[in-house]
Amino acid sequence: RWSRQAGKPSGADPLDDALLLAEAYPERVARARGKPGEYQLASGRGVYLEPTDALARETWLAVGELGGGDARDRILLAAPLDEDALRAAFADRLVAEDRLETSGGGKLRAKRLLRLGKLVVDEKIIDRPDPALIAGALADQVRADGLAALKLGERGRGLLDRVAFLRANDGEAWPDLSEAALVARLDEWLEPLLAGRSSLASLDEGTLEAAIKTLIPWDMQGRIEAQAPARFTAPTGSSFAIDYGAEGGPRVEVRVQELYGVAEHPAVAHGKVPLTLALLSPAHRPIQITKDLPGFWKGSWREVKVEMKGRYPRHVWPDDPASAAPTTRAKPRGT
Template sequence: RGVWLEETDPLARDSWLAVGELGGGGRADRILMAASVQPADLERLFAAAIVREARIEPGPSGRLRAVRIERIGRLVLRETLDEAPSADLIHAALLDQVRADGVAGLPWGEAGRALRARADFLRGLGEADAPDLGDAALLEDLDAWLGPALAGLRSLSDLSPARLEGALAAHLGHAAQRRLDALAPARWTAPTGNSFAIDYAAPGGPRVEVRVQEVFGLSTHPAVAQGRAPLTLALTSPAHRPIQTTRDLPGFWRGSWREVRAEMRGRYPRHVWPEDPASATPTARAKPRGT
């Protein structure tokens, strides 16, 4: 509850009062009896009870600043701003902020999210050595993997996605990264030699979007995790419009390719549409003019 004095009361301008009696009121009680107290008296009489601490809080610009506080219990005697807090204090506060907000709140970029999705995919397959890059595991080991990346920063907004991805890669280590690349590569290379990002977070498993002409000549369906997980191929037209999604490319060649070929030949006459795509030459180009 609050307390109040009449503005004309001689004690109304004092910073500290020792209140002896209050009168009932609505939202605040009226001070009926009090004595002025000087800060020096509080520091002298309660010296053993004074707690001095520094707290970190975001300033108007979003950057962290230190607030130095002297208090007796919940009674704050003095509060001052430190615009240049120590690096250790800032570092600890940033880690605490991540613990409070969660790992998901970090500025993950596409590469960082993909790395975590690849690890999660392998764990879902039951791969014994797959690293755990889930939220709970990263929070548990937060100081070790994220701590170095926060060195010298004053705000989490200063943490770039690239720096965050680098911290995660360093946390994995070289051997685990090589194992991850072998079982769950970030990209898939088509018969044309072009490579495409694999979306391991896609519903139904790892997925690649590729123009159908670039998989001509492919008679077996591509897979990852040593053949345990077939890729979902989202096949598109030369204009990158979807035409078929499959996890059985040979079955597609033998089945509905005839209907797809008839439609594509009419819509894109300058491109090659072979009757037997499994033995055709892959291409990323249209036919030369005049052919």
């Protein structure tokens, strides 16, 4: 009726039923997803058809009528949409968007999406994405996931624990290298490392440790090893990592025979903080935990020695370990 009233046709291509519906209800343009009959509207809401419905095989629909539902609506009236015709008719309403995705190997890749509302009409991999876009996304990943997103390793974690120990014991002149502080200062130490990278996994622990060190004043960097050494060297020459994040203070696990001859308890922070010594048997099983090794030699060592001698008869168990020679070996056979 309206067509007759309008008179002579203008020459423009007439819209088919589906495009007329799409123009009337653009938020109800629907695209198939998942199982047959499952669709998503441009508004983002999920809708459905019976899988046996002939329209359930169509990729695109223009929906004219919906039946209400609690979680999703049922399509009661719709017409199949041609994708090319849809793209031509809605060209001015399609929005281009660049999006980053993480591949199985942890690398970021960029996609350029063409969207109609919440629906993706087209997507293409961007061969040469803007490096700044990738770097920003990697930094955002650390902001979201914290330092767990990085492979700090033993060296990086150890550095943070050592500085935290010094800050707690030597005053706030030492920088705050807590996780919250590091995440807040990513632009200073991490972001300069991200240029040209597509994955956080490509940052090794040595690179990360060096980057974190830039937040520590130069004069303080030299004091870290003097006041909070990373390792403890036993009289045997063996070296053991010091755990500065341990409950109860800096802790070392070491076989007790390697401490024979030690008459003064080892300490850090210029001798102010005694190490917690976790003394181990020859089989690396715990024997005793102490912050007073001379007291242990003079006290409960007698009972420990009897037990150890019974379990490990081929090892040396002196009566006076404070004056005995340290060792890493068992006694020769036949002795």
